[in-house]
Each structure stands twice: as C-alpha cells, then as structure tokens.
Amino acid sequence: MRANTWAGRNKVKVRDVPDPRILNERDAIVRITSTAICGSDLHLVDGYVPTMQDGDVMGHEFMGEVIEVGRSVDPDRLRVGDRVVVPFPIACGVCGACAAELYSCCENSNPNAGIAEKMFGHPVAGIFGYSHLTGGFAGGQAQYARVPFADVGPLKIESELTDEQVLFLSDILPTGYMGAEMCDIQSTDVVAVWGAGPVGQFAMDSARMLGAAKVIAIDKEPYRLQMAERAGHTPVNFEEVDVRSRLLELTGGRGPDKCIDAVGMESSHGSAPIHAYDRVKQAVRSETERPHALRQAIMSCRSGGIVSVIGVYGGFLDKFPAGAWMNRALTLRTGQCHVQRYMEPLLRRIERGDIDPTRVITHTLPLDQAERGFEIFKNKQDNCEKVVLKP
C-alpha cells in the first residue's frame, strides 16, 4: 500500500510499504477513506519529539471502512463493513485510567511504556503514527491501518454525514472542545485562545457553544484571524499589538477569565530576546519547548482564572512563571484529549448543527501529495488552515 512516512528531520515521503495485518486478536484493519495532517505532526517532522524512525508511517486522524476484524473483537461493537472514525489515543477500555475516562493515559496500550515512563514519570497511551515514545504504532496517512482494541475506540457512523463532517472527531474537534470544557465556562466569561490553527478554532467555537460571553483569538496570521473573526470571535494580532495590554483593554483591566493554550511547544512570538533564548536552548536540546504562549497565558489570566493547555508539550520547559501561577490562585488544567469520552456527544452536536467542523478545511489533496500538504501547512502558504488527504 501507499503510506506517508517520516524520512528524517523536516522530511516526509510517500512510499510503498507492506499492507497491515492483524497482530492482536482485538485488532481491526480499516481501509482509509479520509485522513488529515495535524499540527502535532509538525512537531514530529521537525524532530522535536524524540524516537522517530526513518520509515514510520505518520498520521493519527483517520476514518474509513472496517475490512477485517480479529477473533476477539466483540461483534456487537464492530463488524466488517462498518464505517468508523478512529480516535487517536489507543485505549484498552478496562484499565484504571480508562475506567476513569482518562483514555489518553491508558495503562495497557503502549508497548514502549518503559521509554515513556522515563520521559514522563508514568507511561501514556499508545497513539497512531506518533513516535515510538507512544508505542511505535503505524499511522493512518495510508491506504490501510491496523486499529488495536478496535471494539473500544472507533465510533460507528451510521448516518449520511460526509467524511469531512465527522473526520475531525478523531482528534482536533474533541481536543478543542476539551480545551474549552476544562475552563468550566460561565456565561460571564471572557475566554482568550492562543493559536488560531484548527484546534484553536474549535476551542473558540466550543467556548462559544458552552456559553462564553466573549471569545478572543490570538495569532499572527491574518488569514487565521479573519477565519476566527468570520466565526464571531475577536481577533488580536500579536505582531501588531502588545497582547497583554490589548487583553486588559478588552476585559476592563481584569484579564481574560479563562485562557486556552492551543499552541504548544513551538510557539513563535514577538519578543526577540526571549525567542532567541528559547530557540538556542531548543537547538542544543537542553530545552524541548518554546513555551511563550503558555507564559503569556499565565501572566495575562485574571486572578483565580483557569489556564487550559491543549497545545502539545514534549519534554521540559524553562522560565515557567510559577510565581504568577501560585500567588494569583490560577488553576492549570491540561491533557492529551481523552477523545473516546467526547466522540459520541460531539457527533450528536454535529448532527444537530451546533458546530460545523468543515469550516477549517482549506485544502483537500490525494495521499500521494502528502509532502506538498505538509509543506504548505507548515509554512502557512496559500492560507492553509487544514489539509485533508484522500488515499
């Protein structure tokens, strides 16, 4: 089959690889009909997440048709012919973490738990196409994929919704939603979202859906800010204005009640010396993050507010404003999205028309053009917001 693979730092390559097969009795094989490129794929491509190997199949947002199931897959949950969206965290459904609905922390789905434990203290779930730290599972930017614990995660789509309407249930829609949900949004809240990429856009829409009074979008790309503005959010361009001053102005001096970091480890920012400091430390690998968005969110948030982090961080960061966090009674909430928890309710919301996931799609390309897709998405060429690939 054809698959998009990691081929060294800043390089992906579409290659011929063997077809996937059942390795565990609870596996299913899915013929992929739509898949997408995610912002966190860029961290893998950049080489900031360790343990990538030449030839790793990328991609953790995908959907398709079940063409084969292992012997132990519960037929009441999944059968050949089912149309499914596959959540990116692989979860067993029975361990302590899964019982607590913390699916992205599943205790059983990462065969490389020992490596993850060294990096993170405790292991994390396996994730498709997301380095060997999260299990070394082949990803879904391919014609076919193997899905472990297939009777737990994948969501059956039985209505006539298009791929584009449901594909993002695999990651970015629930991730954005969880970012807003962790904010415990009240009707009087002003919510500021750092990053107007696809996840940021969905975090903004979700904050609005959950009843926020005002939603502010912080980014530097005019086309992304315009996209947010068209959806009814207030744009702030950090290259044109001082973010903290602007936020104070927009909130009567209080600061946003809730802040969402939808940027993560590779944030770019206006302050040249801080950027240089982070960049150098990152280059010599003594720091994996450039956490400027997180620092700014903590410094800007109103006292007693909540900072919700859904941007991806991989290792250790520096100059964390612990004083602001502690002295001003801030709550910090975070996590890789526990997708399985949100798929069903969000599907209902899509069916009801509460939210329109298709609004972020700017490019649809055949799988064979994945390299070009990465190129334009990474460099924000051609007003690229979200790329969907068709195998």
Add this chain to the structure above:
Amino acid sequence: MAQLAAPDTVRRISGVDDSPTSRAVVPLVGARELVHAAGLLTSRRKSIWAWTRVAGDAMDLASLGMAIAHRGGRRRRRLVAVTGAVVGITVVDLLTAVQATRTKAVRGSREGGFMELTATTTIRKPPPTVYAFWRDLGNLPTFMAHLEEIRTTGDRTSHWSAGAPFGKNVEWDAEIVDEAPGEKIAWRSTGNADVPNAGTVRFGPAPDGVSTEVHVVLSYDIPGGAVGKAVARYFGEEPHQQLDDDLRRLKQVLETGEVVRSEGAPWGKRARKEFPQRPAQPLSDSEFAKGAQA
C-alpha cells in the same frame, strides 16, 4: 577558573570581547565548569557527571559557532582556534563519559553476587483472580520475558527453564515454601541450581475496592564465571526495567487478554530491549512470521 577570575582577559584571547552578551556568558561558563568538577570529585556516579560535561561542551560549541558566524578578521581567527581547542576537549570528555558508563555496566558481571529486585503494579481485577492466575505457574512465561517454560511437578514443586537470552539454557527445580491463598506466594530454587533464586509475590486489595496491588520481590545469587556472566548479560544494565516490563505485561494479559503489540515493537514479550526497534510500518512477510512465533 580563569573565566571567573579574569573574564575580560579570557574574552580578549578568545575573540568575543566585542559583544555585551559575552560579559555575562563567560563567567557563567566558568561557574558551570566548577559545578561539573565538584560533581566529578564528590559523586559516586561519575559517569553521569562526565556526561554533563559533554552536554556543557555541546553548549559551548553552539555559542562559539554563533559567535564565529557574526565575526570577521583577527577575532574570527582567534575564535576558530578556541573552537578547535573546545572540540578537542569535547572528544576527551566524550571518551571519558563512554568509558565511565561502560565500566559501571560491566562490573556486576565480573564480580557476581546477590541481587534483589522489587517491582509493583496495580491490576483492575480482584485479588483472588490475580492470585489464581499466578498460582498456575505455567502462566508465568506468558508475560515474563526470560522464562521459557515452567512445568508443575507436584503440589508445591515445579521445574523452571529460562531460554535463549542467557546464551544457554538455565534450568532449576523450585518449591513453594509459603503461601496464603489470595494473598501471597513465596518460592525458592532447590537442589543444585545454576543460579540459586527465590521470590515472593503479595496480592493486596487496592483502595478502589476492585483492583489488586501486586508486590514482587525476587532475589538471585549470581555466581562468578561463565554462567554468572551470561546471567548478568541477560539482565543488562537495567534489571529493574526488565521486571517492571514483566509486570506491565502481566497487567495487560489479565486486563485485556493479550500482550499488546505495535508495528515498531511487534514481538510481544520477546521485546526485551526497547530501544532497537523497527520502523512503525506494517510488517513484511518474514517479519510477520518471526512475530507469529513469539
């Protein structure tokens, strides 16, 4: 020391005296070197401190590289010379660090001796279930990487064999010396075992009311000589990691019914070493056949 005592002289000789940043950086680098030195002189784990020196060298080279890019003329020539010297120091530090790490790894195998390992995990099944699974000793090889087979020979006696990882087969008889159903099993090797060993596993209820906390203590009397060497080689540098991974697989088998495999680590319990993995892409026919036997 010179960087702290006479930073300006150091800055002039190395050719970075024209930048304000260097006024701060040069004494800092000097101070950092003293930290490494203190660590190397006082710590018992010298290899770690040697590696911190290597990391420091890498930082120095990075800053020198940046400085070179921004300078010309005599300053640049001086910088290049200094960089050359630092590269030399880096090579020496790197060799020392590798040497120190190797020495630590090999020592155990030469001397032999007593080794005790402990590990613990929580399994979301009640204690009687977990106990029953372990008490059926034939189940242990399904999750313990080094065990080939356990044959029950009597009510409390059994014959154990550990396979290829040792370089040769090691076999021994064992007996259960103490047991409390649902709570505890203790065993030890009997007769002339190549590697005399003993173990205890305790099963206790977890606070959630449904799970079991499993605590394992294993002890090995590793002899010198060829067998000792083979045993040590099997355990490698991180015997605790081995036991932790064994318990993780026990948890997988009891909770999900299988040892989970990925395309990058497809060999189930045979994946003893985690780092040398294959790419995470579907397996070829021959790789699949190899995996199917595991």
